[in-house]
Amino acid sequence: MSAKGPHVLVIGAGTGGLCLAHGLRRAGLSVSVYERHTTRADGLLGYRVGISPSGSRALRECLPPELFDTFVVTCARAPRYFNVITERLRQTASFELRPDTDPVDTERSVARMTLRQVLLTGLEDVVHFGRTFTRYEQRDDGTVTAHFADGSSATGDLLVAADGTHSAVRRQYLPHAASRDAGTINIATRIPLTEHTRELIPQRLQQGISLIFGAGGMMGVLHVMEFKWDRHGEIKPGVGAADTALLRRWPGLRHDTTRDNINLIVWSATRRFPADIMRRRGGELVEVAQELTRGWHPRLRELLARCDPGSALPVKVSTAEPVAPWKSSTVTLLGDAIHSMTPGRGVGANTALRDAALLTRQIRLAASGDKTLVQAVADYEAEMIPYGFARVAESLRSSGTSGDDALYRPVIGRLALLGARSYFGVSSRVPALRRRFVDDFYTYRGEAD
Numbered sequence: 001m002s003a004k005g006p007h008v009l010v011i012g013a014g015t016g017g018l019c020l021a022h023g024l025r026r027a028g029l030s031v032s033v034y035e036r037h038t039t040r041a042d043g044l045l046g047y048r049v050g051i052s053p054s055g056s057r058a059l060r061e062c063l064p065p066e067l068f069d070t071f072v073v074t075c076a077r078a079p080r081y082f083n084v085i086t087e088r089l090r091q092t093a094s095f096e097l098r099p100d101t102d103p104v105d106t107e108r109s110v111a112r113m114t115l116r117q118v119l120l121t122g123l124e125d126v127v128h129f130g131r132t133f134t135r136y137e138q139r140d141d142g143t144v145t146a147h148f149a150d151g152s153s154a155t156g157d158l159l160v161a162a163d164g165t166h167s168a169v170r171r172q173y174l175p176h177a178a179s180r181d182a183g184t185i186n187i188a189t190r191i192p193l194t195e196h197t198r199e200l201i202p203q204r205l206q207q208g209i210s211l212i213f214g215a216g217g218m219m220g221v222l223h224v225m226e227f228k229w230d231r232h233g234e235i236k237p238g239v240g241a242a243d244t245a246l247l248r249r250w251p252g253l254r255h256d257t258t259r260d261n262i263n264l265i266v267w268s269a270t271r272r273f274p275a276d277i278m279r280r281r282g283g284e285l286v287e288v289a290q291e292l293t294r295g296w297h298p299r300l301r302e303l304l305a306r307c308d309p310g311s312a313l314p315v316k317v318s319t320a321e322p323v324a325p326w327k328s329s330t331v332t333l334l335g336d337a338i339h340s341m342t343p344g345r346g347v348g349a350n351t352a353l354r355d356a357a358l359l360t361r362q363i364r365l366a367a368s369g370d371k372t373l374v375q376a377v378a379d380y381e382a383e384m385i386p387y388g389f390a391r392v393a394e395s396l397r398s399s400g401t402s403g404d405d406a407l408y409r410p411v412i413g414r415l416a417l418l419g420a421r422s423y424f425g426v427s428s429r430v431p432a433l434r435r436r437f438v439d440d441f442y443t444y445r446g447e448a449d
């Protein structure tokens with residue numbers, strides 16, 4: 001470690017890795033990020049990510065203040081309702097969410113592409129694209145060297161695995177730590193928002209995020225994403241002067257092709273999908289989604305028919321197995337690389353952001369001489385492992401994300417569906433239960449433990 005503090009090597013320019021890089025940069029520390037993808041736009045999984053208050057807190061802590069403001073401005077219009085509907089578009093529950101008045105304590109929706117462009121802003125000299133990590137070596141002098149597929153290498157004082165669910169760093173460092181198939185597959189689609197497609201969606205669903213509990217074990221999510229810029233990338237009329245100025249100054253808008261759209265994701269147990277589903281793309285994938293949703297309301301089917309086939313994406317859901325504690329060293333992990341979770345509670349990215357903020361704080365303490373770097377890593381891991389794996393367990397218990405869920409079983413599936421719909425229905429109709437549901441939603445999304 002030099003007099004200026006440690007040099008940190010981060011593998012993976014995803015949500016967590018980039019947030020960490022900002023945090024370290026903001027603290028005046030030296031960091032390099034290595035990403036296997038070759039451009040700023042490659043390899044995105046799904047289209048929307050919900051940022052909870054804990055995710056926003058981490059972003060505010062790590063990003064330069066103006067970039068955090070840019071993140072807020074580039075989020076989609078915040079959902080006003082959390083709705084539960086049937087596959088026939090019958091609303092069985094609707095909860096009004098809190099108004100979007102606070103930059104942090106708000107539930108936000110952001111397009112993955114936009115979030116990536118925000119997080120890459122200002123890190124152009126730190127992120128190295130086209131560098132696929134293959135292995136590392138820990139040396140006796142306390143340094144660690146990362147090797148890449150192109151034959152190059154990089155040496156630093158700490159190596160951080162931020163390389164996602166199938167982490168190559170984890171495979172070498174913690175070969176006993178496993179991530180397993182949760183038994184469900186999602187097909188994510190994106191439909192351009194036009195007058196016609198908007199009219200297909202009832203008003204309350206247009207203004208919210210809607211969970212579809214379909215008969216026969218077919219689930220879905222519908223969410224209209226509307227941004228402050230139009231289809232030409234020009235700022236929409238009515239956007240305030242301060243937001244307009246921020247967006248005009250932000251170079252990321254030039255790289256971001258995101259436009260107003262409708263996200264429609266359908267999912268079910270893996271056994272319902274053709275064996276080659278993960279290799280299918282475009283129209284072939286949309287056909288599978290259409291086939292599985294034959295009994296859905298004609299308006300939902302019309303939406304699927306209008307999706308951009310190039311946007312259709314299959315996602316196999318994984319979940320990390322609990323891992324026994326290990327001896328801390330100059331290699332550590334964050335986000336999906338250690339605690340990948342099902343999307344059931346929508347907190348995987350938020351937990352990766354929380355890890356990034358916590359690890360930044362610990363590395364800063366080491367850099368200022370308060371503790372050794374390995375002690376900082378140990379203190380980070382002692383806090384991260386319990387909350388990270390708590391989120392993994394809760395996400396797996398959430399309705400319909402595990403292939404073992406009763407919803408997917410032949411006979412009791414109907415009872416489970418009835419039970420789930422009634423639970424939300426009763427909770428939304430009884431004022432005390434409704435208040436408790438919304439309070440719990442925000443308490444959970446604050447992920448305080």
Ligand SMILES: Cc1cc2nc3c(=O)[nH]c(=O)nc-3n(C[C@H](O)[C@H](O)[C@H](O)COP(=O)(O)OP(=O)(O)OC[C@H]3O[C@@H](n4cnc5c(N)ncnc54)[C@H](O)[C@@H]3O)c2cc1C
Binds near residue numbers: 049188
């Ligand atoms: C359908 C779906 C919906 C979701 N919705 C939400 C949501 O609403 N809210 C939420 O909080 N979370 C959500 N998640 C989870 C969230 O996307 C992840 O938890 C989050 O992206 C994890 O961030 P990360 O930084 O750990 O990994 P990632 O963002 O996956 O980044 C990993 C990076 O490492 C790179 N990489 C991988 N291997 C190598 C290598 N060998 N060398 C170099 N680079 C490498 C990858 O290319 C990638 O850029 C969802 C997940 C899915 C599947």
